Amino acid sequence: MLxxxxxxxxxxxxxxxxxxxxxPGESLDDEHRVAGRVMARREMGKLTFLxxxxxxxxxxxxARDKVDLxxxxxxxxxGQPGRSKRGEPSLEVTELELLAKIRxxxxxxxxxxxxLETRYRQRYLDLLMSEExxxxxxxxxxxxxETRAYLDGEGFLEVETPILxxxxxxxxxxxxxxxxxxLDADLYLRIADExxxxxLIVGGLEKVYELAKDFRNESISYKHxxxxxxxxxxxxxxxxxxxxxxTEALVFRAAEVVGxxxxxxxxxxxxxxxxxxxxxxxxxxxSKGIWSRDEAELRSKLQRAxxxxxxxxxxxxxxxxxxxxxxEPELIQPTIVHDWxxxxxxxxxxxxxDETIVERFECVVGxxxxxxxxxxxxxxxxxxxxxxxxxxxxxxxxxxxxxGDPDFVEALSYGMPPTGGCGIGIDRLAMVLxxxxxxxxxxxxxxxxxxxxxxxxxx
Numbered sequence: 076m077l078x079x080x081x082x083x084x085x086x087x088x089x090x091x092x093x094x095x096x097x098x099p100g101e102s103l104d105d106e107h108r109v110a111g112r113v114m115a116r117r118e119m120g121k122l123t124f125l126x127x128x129x130x131x132x133x134x135x136x137x138a139r140d141k142v143d144l145x146x147x148x149x150x151x152x153x154g155q156p157g158r159s160k161r162g163e164p165s166l167e168v169t170e171l172e173l174l175a176k177i178r179x180x181x182x183x184x185x186x187x188x189x190x191l192e193t194r195y196r197q198r199y200l201d202l203l204m205s206e207e208x209x210x211x212x213x214x215x216x217x218x219x220x221e222t223r224a225y226l227d228g229e230g231f232l233e234v235e236t237p238i239l240x241x242x243x244x245x246x247x248x249x250x251x252x253x254x255x256x257x258l259d260a261d262l263y264l265r266i267a268d269e270x271x272x273x274x275l276i277v278g279g280l281e282k283v284y285e286l287a288k289d290f291r292n293e294s295i296s297y298k299h300x301x302x303x304x305x306x307x308x309x310x311x312x313x314x315x316x317x318x319x320x321x322t323e324a325l326v327f328r329a330a331e332v333v334g335x336x337x338x339x340x341x342x343x344x345x346x347x348x349x350x351x352x353x354x355x356x357x358x359x360x361x362s363k364g365i366w367s368r369d370e371a372e373l374r375s376k377l378q379r380a381x382x383x384x385x386x387x388x389x390x391x392x393x394x395x396x397x398x399x400x401x402x403e404p405e406l407i408q409p410t411i412v413h414d415w416x417x418x419x420x421x422x423x424x425x426x427x428x429d430e431t432i433v434e435r436f437e438c439v440v441g442x443x444x445x446x447x448x449x450x451x452x453x454x455x456x457x458x459x460x461x462x463x464x465x466x467x468x469x470x471x472x473x474x475x476x477x478x479g480d481p482d483f484v485e486a487l488s489y490g491m492p493p494t495g496g497c498g499i500g501i502d503r504l505a506m507v508l509x510x511x512x513x514x515x516x517x518x519x520x521x522x523x524x525x526x527x528x529x530x531x532x533x534x
Contacts, residue, residue, distance in 0.1 A: 084108050084151070088131035094156035094164035102157030102167050109134070109166065110151040110174065112203075113144050114184060124159075127152065127166075130209070135165040146184060147177030196526075198519055215505045215517050217332040222306055222501070223286060225328040229321075231282045231308055236271035238264060238288070242480045245269030245422075248291035251301075264290035267498065268307045269422065270483045273451060276309050277491045284308035286501070297513045298443050301522050304501040313495035314424075314450040315434040319411055322438060322446055322497055323349035326409075326504065333508050340441045340507045343407050347507075351409040351438070356398065359412060363401040368431075373397065389468055391418035406439040418468075421461040423449035424493075438499075445504055448497035455487035 090107045097103050114133070115126035125136040125144070136152060137159065144150065153170040187204035188194050194201040194208075201208045223233065241260065243250040245267030254261050268285045275283050286306045293299065310317070326347055330336045336347040360366040365380060367373040370390040377384050377393060382400055387393045394416055402412070413436035417425060423433035434450035452458055462479035469478070505517040515521035 084110055086131035087111060087127065087129045087134045090156055090166060091132060091134045091164045094134065094158060094166065097157040097164075099158045099162040100160045102155045104155065106153055106169065107156055107166065108151070108153050111149065113146055113148050113150060116144070116146060135159065135163050136168050136171075137165050138168040138171065140168075142171065144173070145177055145180075147181045148173060149175035149177075192523075195515055195521055195523055211509055211511070211517065212519060214332055214509055215501075218329050218505050218508060219286065219304075219501060221329045221332055222325060222499075225325050226284045226306075226308060229282070231284045231310075232280055234272070234275060234280070234283050234285055236265075236268050236275075236285055236287070240265050240271075242478065242482070244478065244480045244483070246291075249293055251290050251292045266291050268305075269309075269496065269498070270480055272307055272309050273491060273494065273496070274483070274486045276311055276451075276494050277486050277489055281311040281492075282309075295522060295524075298503060298506070300502065300514050300518060303514075303518075305498050306501060307496065307498040309451070309494055309496040311492040311494050314493060315413065315436055315448055315495055318448045318450075318495035318497050319353075319413075319436060320349075321495075322411075322448065322499070323351060325499070329504060330508060338508060339510050341512055343441050345408060345440060345507065347409055347440070351411050353411045353413060355414045356402075356412055356416065357414070357432075359402045360394075360397055363397075365397045365401050389418075391416070391468055395419055403439055403444060404442040407441060409438060409440045411436045411438055417461075418464065420449065421465050422452050422458075424452050440507055443503060443507075445507065446497060446499045448495070451491070451494040451496050453487060453491040453493060455484050458487055459484050 085107055087109050090109050093103065093105070093107065109127065109129070111127040111129035113125050114128045117124040121139065123138040123142045125138065125142070127134055127136050127150070136154070151172045151174050152166060152168055154166040154168045156164070156166055159165050182188050182200060182204055184204070188197075188201045202212065227233070239253070239255075239262040241262060243263040243266050246269070248266040250263040250266050252261055252263055267289055268287050272283055272285060284306060286304070288302060288304055290302055292301060295301065310321070327336065327349055330347050338345050338347065357366060365376050367376060370393065373390065373393045374384050374387070377397055382396065384393060384396065387396050406412070414426060414432050415423070415435040417431055417433050420433040420435045423435040426432045426434055436448050437444050438446035452461065462484070466479060502514050502517055505511070506514060509517060511517050
């Protein structure tokens, strides 16, 4: 119905701008057509004043005839722009048609959706009632657009890789598993895009990226979601130092969306301007007095510091626990933590001067990691050895360790050029740039526990 009756429908913001040209009490001659949702109603004598809202903004309607509408109804309107006697930009209605009838009453139009669970479970109501929520959704979209624009402008090729994979890899995580009836095989929702993107580097594409949904069957928290979005890129003939600079540049570009590199995140004032501070993994732990290459000694140091190590079955798990407990939470300003132990990084190239350390870095801001990057390991034989090392970790109880991928090792055997790669969590980046306290705020339809969850459980 709308395309027939309103073939030249305009957004409300454009009509409001036209109305602002009039003097108070004046209507302009041109007719304009808009459509939107009625969000307020006021009666004054024979006049009815309505607030009409679309995605671009709000305008007051002035109807001289009786109007039988409810708040929330969607209408199409033809009228003349102008100003009311009080100076409010308005559209004086000459024709009005009901396009969709509301069947349930709106939440309080002043306070909006105040119940947190309703906001997440019925996101459409949150968006409908909150201009701030609509703006947040739009900001996230622009962050993605700027991320894509930056990489496109740097000569990267956007690609798509499998979501359903016969083997999962590229990260430490438990996967979701499903079954293909046709193939009679179990498949996994990808936990990362890494291993397929690096196959493309082997194939000669040289600069590739993917903006993708990934899935990890793990905890839900203010910074964790089982379904999340990340961008991963891989660049031939680059190393982790080049990737550090590219990561800073990409985030700086994305920050243009909010118009500032100085933001407030979880009550912390943060400056994202490059260059970011840099610290080595081992030096960070040494500064806390929590470092040792000996498993028993490291465990003892953690226990004396009050850390429960009962679930840590290997030196690598202890080292990772030490980092996540003592270092990461205290890194407020954007920080690049680089040069990691080889046991924690199965896909990274070793440094030239120490074979126990690899060219890996993580980016942390506000105590939250949001990027992970390597100089990629490109030797097939060494990669096979690393997979074997990870298998030993799995046997020691680290179920999330890398399971190995013989096909990827075979791909590397055809030769992959030196490569730098990075993955940035788009949801976490959006949290920081928009000052959102929880990842659920920047995901339109976040994963939630069933409604039957026990009272008091987090949604």
